[in-house]
Amino acid sequence: xxxxxxxxxxxxxxxxxxxxxxxxxxxxxxxxxxxxxxxxxxxxxxxxxxxxxxxxxxxxxxxxxxxxxxxxxxxxxxxxxxxxxxxxxxxxxxxxxxxxxxxxxxxxxxxxxxxxxxxxxxxxxxxxxxxxxxxxxxxxxxx
Numbered sequence: 001x002x003x004x005x006x007x008x009x010x011x012x013x014x015x016x017x018x019x020x021x022x023x024x025x026x027x028x029x030x031x032x033x034x035x036x037x038x039x040x041x042x043x044x045x046x047x048x049x050x051x052x053x054x055x056x057x058x059x060x061x062x063x064x065x066x067x068x069x070x071x072x073x074x075x076x077x078x079x080x081x082x083x084x085x086x087x088x089x090x091x092x093x094x095x096x097x098x099x100x101x102x103x104x105x106x107x108x109x110x111x112x113x114x115x116x117x118x119x120x121x122x123x124x125x126x127x128x129x130x131x132x133x134x135x136x137x138x139x140x141x142x143x
Contacts, residue, residue: 008031042071
């Protein structure tokens with residue numbers, strides 16, 4: 001399966017790096033620099049996975065999660081941030097984020113978490129389940 005991945009981040013260097021890392025692994029990758037650009041990309045095609053920065057110039061990563069729910073998409077969403085707070089962690093998981101990663105992310109960490117989320121899709125893991133790692137997310141900078 002060649003997964004379709006949307007990377008949403010207002011920092012060009014992150015979009016560029018993540019695109020490069022993920023394409024090298026064989027994924028189809030589209031990027032967006034803003035909430036509204038991401039919505040446009042989501043109108044154009046279906047994504048298996050979305051990587052969304054929590055703070056965007058024109059919205060929030062949690063807004064992306066709400067849009068995925070509103071559209072009833074099967075897309076999995078990983079939230080990323082350099083500024084983690086208990087409030088955004090709780091909001092992200094309440095809205096069914098599959099992970100919450102702390103930037104900066106190294107290539108190895110990014111690929112690990114992307115692979116884990118895509119394996120969940122392939123295995124048909126119930127999105128309603130609440131695995132232990134959700135309560136204690138692993139920081140992306142651990143990898």
